[in-house]
Amino acid sequence: MPRQVCGRTRPGQSRYCVLTRTNDLQALLSCLKQEGSVTTAHEGGHILKSAFQPIYSLSHCRAVGHEALLRATDAEHKPVPPPEYFATATSSEDRVWIDNLTGLLHMANFAANRPARQWLFLNTLPETMLKLTSEATPRHLAEALDRFNLPASTVVLEVLESAFQDAGELTAAVERAREIGFLIALDDFGAGHSNFDRVWQLRPDIVKLDRSLVARAAANTRERRVVMQMVSLLHECGALVLMEGVETVDEALLALEADVDMVQGYHFCRPQPLPETGGPALQKLSELHQLLLNTALRQRQQQKARIAAYYNAIGHGAFTLSQGHTLEEACQSFLSLPQAEVCYLLDDHGFQVGTHVLPPQYSSPDVLGYEPLNDCTGATWARRPYFRRAMQAIGQVQVTRPYRTIHGNRICVTVSMAFRRMVDGQEQIQVLCGDLLENEDSALA
Template identity: 45%
Template sequence: MTTAQQERTAAAPHGFELSVASGLQRYSVQHSGLTLTSVFQPIFSLSHMRAVGYEGLLRAHDPFDRAVSPIDVFGEAARVGDVLHVDRLAQVLHMENFRMLGAEREWLFLNVHPGALTDPYHSASLLANLRRLDLSPRRIVLEVLEQSADDVERLAEAVRQFRERGFLIALDDFGAGHSNIERIWQLNPDIVKLDRIMLSHAAHRADVAAILPGLVALLHEAGKLVLIEGVETEHEAHMALSCDADFVQGFFFGRPAPGLADSAHAAECIGELSERHQSLVDARERRMANRLAPYLRAFERAAERLAAGEPLDEVCWNFLALDDAARCYLLDAKGRQAGRNVVLRADRAAHETRYLPLTDAQGANWLRRPYFRTAIAEPGRVHVTRPYLSINEAVPCVTLSVATHIADRTCVLCGDIDWFDDERF
């Protein structure tokens, strides 16, 4: 053993053993007949195209060198009332091994049981170990696990104190168990980790996939960075890109390992993925443009006829005769709907009876709608919204709009198109 190794061994907590495997030095510790050690799963920034952090994960083996699930380790600890001790033991082990890796700027993500955060001994022990290892609290991201807390106010106060000391706080497994929107308001984390189950559902259901970008946007507006965990396939990686997540974690990008991620390989992987994703986005935009083309032509002709003085009921027929055209309507310069919706097909009228209180839109105020504001801001040009949920039937739609002059007044002609889209990244 070298002098440096001897110094590190002497500095390690009592009971920790230093071993060398595959050229890597790492610590292990014996607990309840098991050998415990650490592996680290990289967390990548999609924008930086490199690992910005590593989550410390426990690995356990029995005396016959058979792997034991960490779930079983903590399950047994819970059975005998030893969870907080094992929680602290795992954190010290991860900090020791992370320090051995020589990472200079990356974060270390540590899973922390809510009960351990509110334990005064845990706080003192954590800070003491960081000082001993010369690790700044700013290098540590405390992941608050999704287990329930007996006293949420006490947990929130403990989280606040850790943050004041320089730690970052992550809310783990958002969307599962007790990790929900209320938990975000209570704990005010810096990073929110979306649970894998949300990504799994989104990969198989278009309606759930449509929610993810909005959820990420909501978290961004609340000042939270977003990490999507459990990314295992390229399809799921494209979904993470499409919803504008900040960070990703999962087997597709990097498996848990004793050492650091290969930075060159990570940059190449994320770079190639981003190029393929942009190609998919471009192709989807072209398909949308092709699909919209006949609607745009019919709508532009309707606007020309309307400006020439023809009645609304007559100018919209060609547009409404197209398969997915839903309705036309006219707004005044203040966003007020001047008359009823113009609907062509009888089956459309029958369908709308489920939303009978919404069918009469005469006098409705659509001033807040983007399609009105963009049309008023740039008159004479047809504007196209992104797909959104129509209030008329609670279905996805795209709205075409154009500001035009009828006699001496400004009006905005609008046309809605049903936009059911099963395409997913």
């Protein structure tokens, strides 16, 4: 049995436990204490409590899980931030001890007030995950789950961001957790060491986007587009995506726009002592979907009005070419517009016909830095969306999403149209394209 000291620091103070470096289940359970409807833990002069923040499915418009968070106070009942409490650990063994104790505490409180059809998200240190490869730990975990009547499939282990050196050992531990039945979430994605390398290595069931990434994307159009593509790529990697730290309506709209699966944050609900079963967040989710529909409609109307002249000009240029005029004559209308950057013609295989046609007033402060890319004679653009879409819908103008132009450090949009024309007595399909500079504050679909 481990050495255990229980008592009071002075009259009137709370009971606490101090144990030697062991993770025996009974030793850990001895630090738990039932206080009314909740369980607390008393360890090292600190009182530990659980708090639960709901995690909502945007599609289901209801809570599907709760992240368990630690709330600690000292012997004087003063709040102790979790990082400060974990800093009291003087060794890796101590950190694992605290991590296991808080995990049991959260299991006890979640099980006693467990909502139907919901996950328990538990933050887990990499050092704790490694213990899953030992012989004793899986048995202790099974005993703990049985004690609280929690199937392993209801628990999501969040692997915390850390510069862990032995990636292979951590991967093996994650696989062992999967064998037991746990789901795996990669926390703090987009910050520190949690990146796509970790996604490919650990194959998480859920990826949680870091709060800092969410805040930047909500405030910056370019980063917003990057996050939306990031979510799509994570889905293709086989992970569900959870956006955490959602605190404003704009950030909530970003989550819907980016097609994330789940959200978590103060905008919906703050952490609370017991798991959430309803509340105002459900109404907020319903209103959010309607707000997105209204916002998308307004953006489409603004986009249509802003791009109409370029849209019409590229269609007119294609018609002009089909009537036997030169490329320069066909592009004149498009290139007279204020944001027009360049026009070019492709054959039916995506190869460029001739050179770019530039507007007479064309100037760019950074064009010299991209001079090696200026001559596009014979270049092939067959893989680009503006060519592929145009070839799939001959006679209809297509508009791309914003992307980086090769003509400088700027973002552009391409409008294109495939059409038929006679060349040397034979009918050919060609694609007329025009690039226009994109306003960073706009959002073309």
